[in-house]
Structures are given as C-alpha cells and as structure tokens.
Amino acid sequence: MAARAGTPIGRNFQEFHFGPWTVSAKKGPILKSDDAETLSRELELPQIPEMTFGQNAIKISHTNKFSIEFNAIDALRLVDNKRDLMKVAAAKEWIESRKDCEYIHQTVKPFDWTYSTKYKGTIIGEPEHVKVEETEEKINLEKLKVREKIAFFEQAILFEDELADHGCAELSVKMRVMPSCFFVLMRFFLRVDGVLARTHDTRLYHEGGTNYLIREYSEKECMLDGSNIPASALTDSHAIDKYLSKKTEILHKLVFDANVTNISQTSSPLSTTST
Template sequence: MISHGFKSSKKDFTFGPWKVTTAQNHIMKSKDIERLAQELNLPALPEMLFGDNILRIQHSGGFGIEFNAIDALKRINNSDDAVQVACARQWQESRLASEHAQEVVRPYDWTFTTDYRGTLIGEERQLEVTETTERINLEKLRAREQIVFFDEVLLFEDELHDHGVSTISVKIRVMPTSFFTLLRFFLRVDGVLIRLNDTRLYHEAGQKYMLREFCTRESNIAELKNVPTSLYTDPNEIAQHLTFKLSRCEKLILPEQEHDAINEDLK
C-alpha cells in the first residue's frame, strides 16, 4: 500500500513531446464528499478520497490521458447488482449489530469496484480508441532500462468497515524510449473474494499510438485455500493466483500532427 503522508506535492516531467504531471493532495473534506456523493447518486464514498490527486500524460498538441478519483468513482455501479449484493449480504449479516449495516438503505456497490481505464483529455483533438489484437510486450518491459521518472498516486482507499480493503492507485515510469503506466483497483473482502482490475498503458517513442490493456482477475476465498493467506494483502503476489475473467486491448491512436508543424513554422 502507498504511504498516506499528507504532504502535498506536484511534479512535472517533460520528455520529447510529452509532459507528465502528478499531484498529491489532502483527503477531501467531509462536506465536499457529501456533495459529491449526491452528484454521483451513491449512498457513500470511500473513507479516504483524494479528489485532487491526479496523474496526467499530455502531448504538446494538447491531447492525452489522465487518471483521477472522481472519474473512477463515476464507473461504480450505483444500482442493484446480483454479484455485489450477494457479497454485500454476507458482509451485512456479519455486521447486523453495527450502525453501518443500518445505513445501507438500498443496494449499491459498497466495494467501490470500478472498471475505470483513464480519462481522455484535449479540447480540439483527443486520442482515438480502437480495439486491437496487439499486446504490450511485457518481456521488453522487464528488461533493465534506466528509469528517468517514476511516481505513484493514490486515488482512493476504503477499509470496508474493517472487512477488507478497496483501493485504486496509478503509477508511471518513464524510460528513455518509452513510458508505462499501471492503474490498479484492488479489492479484498475478507472471507469472500479478492479482485484485481488492472489497466496497463504503454507507449514507445516514434509510435503513432499507445497500447492500453484492461483485465479483471477475481477468485472467491474458497478457491484460494491452497494459497498462503499472507499473500492476500499483496496485490502483486496474489495476482498470479486469481482467476482470469476478462481482457480488453485497445490502441489509443495519436491525432495527426501536420497542422501543428505548420503552426510552428508560422511562429
């Protein structure tokens, strides 16, 4: 887990035509959280919500992609869901004596599961998303290469009233010829299930596109009986033991840059 230090920070790193910006700020105030919950039509929001935290990757042409907590929350199911309610029922039955169980006035995804994959940015032009069979070359990523910039940003975290954890964070590393971003949603409901939603984003210098892979892995705790429980709290370790559920691979195609060059010539 990421350290929850409260020192605000902002970092900018420019490489080629790209600029990475990361911002880490204080937890949202309760009154702002209440207002946001109403806007999103959710009975509750994560107890540790970093609404001003952000990781943005922006091209000099104005387009790019960013990762923020608010847009991640918009992807939470705020209505009845059979799988979620089944989990919630187990959780609620174990908490009948608590005040929290009485607070849930209607079904919603109390685990805050989100399939958020980032937010495309750009006023005039944006990255074009198309499905692809091309995959990120993970072997190439494992090769030892100098890391010229690295940062990790926590978007939200909730301990599910001491019955597990729900958290989403994003990290980026920039190498001399490429950059790689991992957005990870990790859910552990004690005694029920463990789930990972991973979004990987990769771009090589000179390529006209980024590759974005989204995948879900999930297992019931009963299916993990042969896995040491010490691994349950480590997303990196438990990932290889979870059942692969789905995958989506996309190209994020960069807009054409011809008139950018023309405009530069006119300056």
C-alpha cells in the same frame, strides 16, 4: 527533446517533460467530510470510500492537444449506484458500521459497497486528437523487462476503504518513464475476507518512435472460501495476482496524429523504484 527532471510547482504538484509529452502529478489530502458528502450526493452513492484522495491525479499530455488522466472522482463515477453486486454478510455489517452517516439512511437503496470500478482512465481530446481502436496488439512485456534508467517515477493512491474491517478496496496508479518508453499501471484491488479477491488492471504503454499507445484492461478474481492462497498474499495485490483467474481482457490502441518523436535518450534517473 531531452527529458528533464521533475519540476516541483508548489508543494503538491510537479511536472516532467520528455519529448512531446508532459506528465503532471497532483497530490492532496483525503477529502474532508463536507466535500465527501457533496461528492456522495453528486455520484448518488450512499457513501464514497473512507479515504478518497480527490485531488490526487496523474495526467499525461501530448503536444497534439490530448491527455490521459487517472483520478479518483472519475473512477467512482463508474461504481454501480443501483445494485449490490455482492450480497454477503459483510454488506449488512458495512451498512451497520456507518449507521451514523445521515445520507446512508436517507438513501436506502442497494449499491456496490465494494466500489468495484471498470475505470480505464479519462481521455481528453477524443476523437478530435486521439482515436481509440480495438486491437490484438499487446504490450511488449519483454521490452519492459529490459533494465533502463528510470527518468521519472510517480505513484498515487486514489481511494481506499477497509470495508468495515472485512477486507480492502483500493485504487492506485503508478507511472514510470524510461529513455525508450513509458508505462502506467492502474490497479483496483478488492478483498472481501473469506469471500473473494479481485483485480481490475489498466496498463498503458507507449514506445518512442510510434504514434500510438497500447491500453490493456483486465479483470481477474478468485473465491477465497476454502482457497489455498497464503495469508501473506491476501494483503498484497501483486503477490495474489498469480492465484487469480482472468475473466476479461480488452485491448485498445490509442492512435494520435503527430510527427513521431522519440522519447529522450539522455534521461537520468530520479528514482530506481520499479512498477
């Protein structure tokens, strides 16, 4: 089945169809204060990130009745709401900077104020239509380096917080579709100035002609106290990557039952932006 251009459906929603797959991308504004407070209470977090894009999501759906979605709210569900995992001076200042937030003072308890999350995406239709299995197979990075026309590209910020001017916590997701495969990178990037830099990456890859996706999840970090990382890299989650040490790697294969269908060979690029 030939791929076709992304179809705008309203101002903040579009779809893109290729073979048995559909990508939908939703975008919206930062949550309003009332909605943010409601979500804070639901998640039992004293406060959610200052810039939480609760409507932003990228969803990949297969005709075999399963989907994988990347959204901010499910990511925040995995933030530790019982322990402060980084007890540094900045934590006290973070709380002080939010002294006007009534809910924080009603809920005096530790929590992970850096919003570190191990979110890997939300799978809809498991285990009936897709099974998650451990694997040793990794993403074919050499194939990803091959220049192909980009039929579809989308990116979204899910949440961001400046940690009371002591750094940055950001969760973002990008996706690109090529004639032979598609690739998703979701990255949580944390920088606590003078303390630590960290990335939690989820990479999702599917090659046409197969009935599975490869999901790679990794955690990397580096202490910043006395480090030799250039200042220019400290604000760039991609530039800093080579200075970080890998702490965790988890490999999964998402297997689905379907007639194997190649991704379109006749795609035309909507964007030349690369992930």
